[in-house]
Amino acid sequence: MFRLQGSKVLAVDMTGDAVKAKNGSMVAYDGQMAFKKLSGGGEGLRGMVTRRLTGEQMTVMEVRGHGTCWFADRAAEINLVGLRGDKLWVEAGNLLATDAGLRTGTTFTGLRGAAQGNGLFTTTVEGHGQAAIVSDGPAVVLRVSPQYPLIVDPGAYVAHQGDVRQSFQSGVTFRTLLGEGGGEAFQIRFEGDGLVYVQPSERNTIAGDL
Amino acid sequence: MSTYATPGAGPAVYDPLTLPADDNVNRYTFCVELKGGQWFLQKGKMIAYYGAIEFNGIGHGRLDRLVRTSFHSPLHASDWVVAQGSGKMLLADRAFDVNSYDLDDGNLTIRAGNLLAFQPSLALKQSIVPGFLTLIGTGKFVAASNGPVVFMEPPIRVDPQALVGWADCPSPCHHYDHSYMAGVLGGLRAVTGFGGVSGEEHQFEFVGAGTVLLQSTETLMAEAATGAVPSEPGVPGGGSTAPGGHGPQSSGAPRLPGQLGDLQRRFGL
Incomplete structure (x- = not known):
């Protein structure tokens, strides 16, 4: 059972079950805990090779035991995500912990990842359970619905879940080349039905200066 | 309408209708x-x-x-x-x-x-x-x-790093503590840091009617490059003089950081 203690520490109460968490993110525990490094994120040999090839490397440990375990990552804000059979897309670096029952994998994101400067691939989490993602500043959760598509700056995008199509939109025109660009040259457009997590801070992206 | 309803205890989910206006x-x-x-x-x-x-x-x-x-x-x-x-x-x-x-x-x-x-x-x-x-x-x-803003009324002296802005034109000026200014020893201390500097000898002073806005940390936000103002007589910061230039008092050559410029002036050089 995931709960937040403050906004920057995740507490997980366990009764013999397990969670997968980012390696080294445990800050404290009470009770009996066993920590086991999962090579390749617990995705087997195929997952391991895929992650190695795609650069979405993730060092994950499995924590199992009785008691409470606390996790934190560089004082970043933690956001809880509940999954009910749907899928969460998140960058490997932003994923802090998941229920052991959730499946993680790697998927191709195309140009969106390239614009963010963090690669063409992203991590997916699916199944039933909870996941915790980290962001720079508390994430704002925005709903995407068929009548209200959402446009997001690639540098502020953290994660999304649900049945959402993303497309890349570029506002690069001759003005950008003249240094008179709109400052928001690359954007990701989300359409469909789902949620998008946006952080109140922008990573440095190649699009940042245009 | 949507299958992604607000999760029970989860964070608030916003859409265009629930987002606040301005x-x-x-x-x-x-x-x-x-x-x-x-x-x-x-x-x-x-x-x-x-x-x-x-x-x-x-x-x-x-x-x-x-x-x-x-x-x-x-x-x-x-x-x-x-x-x-x-x-x-x-x-x-x-x-x-x-x-x-x-x-x-x-x-x-x-x-x-x-x-x-x-x-x-x-x-x-x-x-x-x-x-x-x-x-x-x-x-x-x-x-x-960086941190919540506090509003203060002049007269007040503020730390340069904590200043965010001011409203209704109180007039801002620099203020140096007296002991930091007085005598050769004071000058030595200011330049070298020997003999103890608290790091708070220099403040901005505001007088007049108005409001001063301060942030609650001394970590400055990265400055946006502001370029240079046109080089004209009477325009502060204009022209090619280094930011430490002292107008008519400066002795010609721009003062380099670490140079004992103020000491020299104290000795009348």
Whole structure:
């Protein structure tokens, strides 16, 4: 059972079950805990090779035991995500912990990842359970619905879940080349039905200066 | 309507109908509602938007009239864009606190890097204090600060790093503690740090009627490059003199950091 203690520490109460968490993110525990490094994120040999090839490397440990375990990552804000059979897309670096029952994998994101400067691939989490993602500043959760598509700056995008199509939109025109660009040259457009997590801070992206 | 209803105990989920209009979503995120109107915003501070919003550089031809009435800072033109259209737009800056302020036929001067966005009913001008911008008129603007902003009344002396801005024109000046100034020993201490400096010997002093805005940490936000003002006699910071130049008193050559310039003057050299 995931709960937040403050906004920057995740507490997980366990009764013999397990969670997968980012390696080294445990800050404290009470009770009996066993920590086991999962090579390749617990995705087997195929997952391991895929992650190695795609650069979405993730060092994950499995924590199992009785008691409470606390996790934190560089004082970043933690956001809880509940999954009910749907899928969460998140960058490997932003994923802090998941229920052991959730499946993680790697998927191709195309140009969106390239614009963010963090690669063409992203991590997916699916199944039933909870996941915790980290962001720079508390994430704002925005709903995407068929009548209200959402446009997001690639540098502020953290994660999304649900049945959402993303497309890349570029506002690069001759003005950008003249240094008179709109400052928001690359954007990701989300359409469909789902949620998008946006952080109140922008990573440095190649699009940042245009 | 949507299968992704607000999860029981989870975070609030926003859509265009539940997002606030021209108000904070949380401490770090501000939502602007555009109804066919325009807002000026600093480049790259938009994190997401719903609706149809267009972002254009200040030099965009169709914005000529707007820029003529409310943008008077050519040095910052490349840092600013105009958003127009209809929809709701979220603004944020490096996970700093953001807040909106209303000016009612007033004026406010703010550090250039702290200002995020403003309504075109305000006019933006460059302050004669280098690195600061002045907003004049009636309207709303959004500013970021490292930690919550506190409002103080002059007379007050403030730490240079904590100053965000000031409103209604109290006059700011530099203030140095007396012991830091007095005698050769004081000068030695100021230059070398020997004999104990608290790091608080230099302050900004505000007198007059008005309000001073302070942020609650001394970690400065990264400065936006403000360029150089035209080189003219009488323009502070103008021309090619180094930022430490002392006008008529400076002895010609620009003072380099670490040089004992002030000591030399004390000895009458």
